[in-house]
């Protein structure tokens with residue numbers, strides 16, 4: 118049995134660690150040059166006004182994020198806190214089920230219902246004020 122099969126919670130994998138950066142190309146070059154990492158996906162997510170580059174790490178990703186508009190929440194994050202860890206995405210089998218479980222447990226959801234994320238995923242965010250300070254994204258592939 119693999120460690121993933123042994124787990125009996127709602128999380129099946131760390132999907133991605135998201136890092137907010139000012140210069141996406143410079144950040145990608147850093148991961149490529151320093152760690153020999155590879156970008157496997159790049160996408161502008163219009164609904165969030167961000168551009169992302171996914172760097173593969175085994176079955177997970179580093180999600181480098183930069184805003185494409187001043188109205189983006191990532192733009193606000195960079196202005197207030199500077200570059201750095203923005204959120205952690207946990208892979209789940211069923212985003213709606215995981216979101217409901219979190220809400221039933223009293224967690225404040227940012228998304229009332231699951232919505233489309235990048236690369237065809239379905240996602241929902243949980244508010245850091247009710248998750249010990251980390252913005253959590255539930256990711257269904």
Ligand code: CO
Pocket residue numbers: 133135180204206254
């Ligand atoms: Co994310």
